[in-house]
Structures are given as C-alpha cells and as structure tokens.
Amino acid sequence: MKTKARASAQLRVESSVPHIQAEIERLIANGEIDAGERVKEAVIAQLLGVSRGPVREACRLLERVGLLKSVMNKGFYVRSLSAKEALDLYDLRRNLFGMAGRLAAPRIDDLKIQGLEQVYNAMNEAISENDTVRFYNLNTDFHQQVVEYADNYRLTEIWPTLESELQLFRRQGLYTVASMQNSNREHRVILDALASGNPELAQRATEQHIAEGKVRLLRNING
Template identity: 40%
Template sequence: MSEHIHAINALQQRVAERQASSLLGLIAGELEQMIINGTLVAGDRINESALATQLGTSRGPVREALRQLEFSRLVEFRTNRGMFVRQISVDEAARLYDIRASLFGLAGRLAAERGVTPEILETLHTKVSRLDRAVPQVDDYYPGNVDLHRDLVALSGNPRLLDLYNDVSKELHLFRRHGLETENARHTSNSQHAGILEYLTVGNAEETGRRMEAHILSGKDRMLAAVRS
C-alpha cells in the first residue's frame, strides 16, 4: 500500500513539475514578445509585481521566467536595482549581426538542398504578403519579420542551428527594430524576402544562402545608419 501511495505522490510531483515548466515557458514567451513588440525596450527596469498582475500569476513564476531570459541574455540583473532588459553596444550589435548573417546564410543553403514542399512555400508566400500589408507600421511589421526568419531557419532541418540563430537574434531585438524604423527600410526588407523565396523555390542552394546572408548584412547597414544618424 505504501509503495502504491509513493508511486502516486511521485506521479503527482512529475505532473506538478510539468505544469510549472509549462507556466514558466508561457511567461518567458510573453516577456520575450513584449521585447519583440517594443513594450519593453533595452534599459527598461522590469517590474515583477506589475508583470505578475498583468499575467495573472504570482511573482515567483515571473522571477523564475526572468532567470530563464537572463540565461538567454535578453535581460540582466543589476545588484540592488533589479532586473532590466539587457543593453548592448553598437559595436557588439554589429558583431552579432555578422554571426547572425552567417547562420542565416547557412540555413538557406541547407533548406534549399533539402527541398521545400509546395505547401510550405505557399505558407511562406502568404507570410510575405502579410508583411507587405504591414509595411506602413513597424509595430505590425517587426513581429511578422521575426516569425518569417525563424521559419526560414527551421527549414534547414538543423535544430541546433535554429537554437544558435534564435539566441543571437534575441540579443539584437532593439537594434533590429532600428534597422526597420522607416517605411522604405521595411519595403526593402520584404522585397528581399520575396527574392529569397524565388531561389528557395527552385532549390538553388548557393543563391538562396547568398541572398539570406546578404539580407542580414543589409539590415546591419540600415541599423548602423539609423543609430549613427
């Protein structure tokens, strides 16, 4: 009987741990989305109590979720001051752009070599069309842009590459928005997306990779021009 009770308690504990993990992932995802859409920007102090109220939870899970984001370098703890959205220098951002460009280009070559189904291509074209309609507003365009890039990297079939790309990209959210502040920049960005899909469709690995790498480097140039103007 005691062994049966022990087994039930162990199962309940595993269920509780799974629920807690899911909750932390949900909260971390919401916080990341706040950074992506500009609700939280680099240098902002994060109010745990206000966030807990907004998300309908206690401060404990919010604090744990922030620790997860600290590990991924989206936020940073400052002694006696609390948790802040992480800031990086322009020079550091430029170096991260170079890394991101190489990862994006590699993902493009791998994706084209693997081949992409007509159904997936249709989904990608639909997302590019939605971005065309979102061009007038950066708050509409930027989250969709982030989503499309993740989809393209995922097509590489290399989960580790996707993780590395996401890690680098998360640190660059503020600077990526800088490079898309003008409507002309957003139009240029999405025109490049369409060009990438043309070569991905025909399976041209070299040109897909080249265009995807160039797309990120173009964003780097726009970001540097924006922050130095």
C-alpha cells in the same frame, strides 16, 4: 494525496514559465519594456494571473540568453546592447542565415514555400499600414521558418537566441516605410531562390539580406 497535490501545483508552475518568458520577450520586442528598464515582476504576475515565483524563473532564463541582467537587491533589468554588439550579431547572423538558405533550398517543398509567401504578403500589408511592430514580428517569423526548414538541430537551437538579443536594438534598421519595403523586396529574392532549389543561389540571397540589414542599421545609427 498532499504529495500529489504539491506535484500537480509544481507542474502547473513549470508549464507556465515558457509562456511567461515568451510574454516578457514580446513586451521587450514591442518596446513596452525599454532597454535599461526594470522588469516589474509583480505587474507581470498580476497581468498573467500567476505568482511571482514563475515570473522570476522566466527572468532567470532570459538572463541566460542575454536579454536581461540581474542587479543585486533590485531585480532584473532589460540589458542594453551597444552598437558594436548589434553589428557583431549581424555578422554572425549573416553566416548562419546563409547556411540556413543553402541547407533549406534542396529540402523545401511547395507547401512550405506557400507558408513563406503568406508571411511575405502579410509583411506587405503591414508596410501599407505603416505597422512597424507587426512587420518586425513577421520579419522574425519569416527568418525563423527558413532556419527551421534547414533541418539542422544546432542551427535551430542557436538562432532564436541571436534574434532575442537583437530585440534589444529592435527595429532600428526597419523603422521607415522605405526600409521595410527594401527588406521585403529582399525576402522576395529569398523566396524565389528557395523555390528554385538552388543551394548556392539561396545562400547568396539569405546572406545578402542580412548584409543589407546591417547597412540599414548603420545608416540609422549614423543618422
């Protein structure tokens, strides 16, 4: 009986780790934990109603994907991403998102297009409310859906890691209303290209979108 109880408790801990990991990622993406700041395990454990053990395990997983770094005897800190690293990520994302567009175009159906349309419309609402946090999260969701529709296992596995790393340089290229409007106009072009079913057109639209995002980031970095 005791063995079963221990196994049940261990299962609850393991199942809570992905939830804790997602919550820490959300806090980082929303700027509630800044780059260079220590992740306060006790605070997060209390917030989520769990012990510190699974919080620590979630932090270890986030260290593996490059979001956190561990400092001996001090704990986990949100990693700082240099401008060079962020720009390199954009170059890599451009190639991969272009691949996603090319693969998704002949596979996508009307129902999936409608789902992307809903995200696109929600982003327009976020722009009208100047809600940069909501726009950023919807923008990430739009990209993730396109990648999933490409139906490529390795691409789907790699993409979230790149997006997570870019959170460390979050929203710097999407901060103004004008930048968000430009970004969503590009989403419209992607939607139309995917709906056409033309792989080459979809690849150009998705690659161009990431390239323009890099330009927005550079403009922000250079003031």
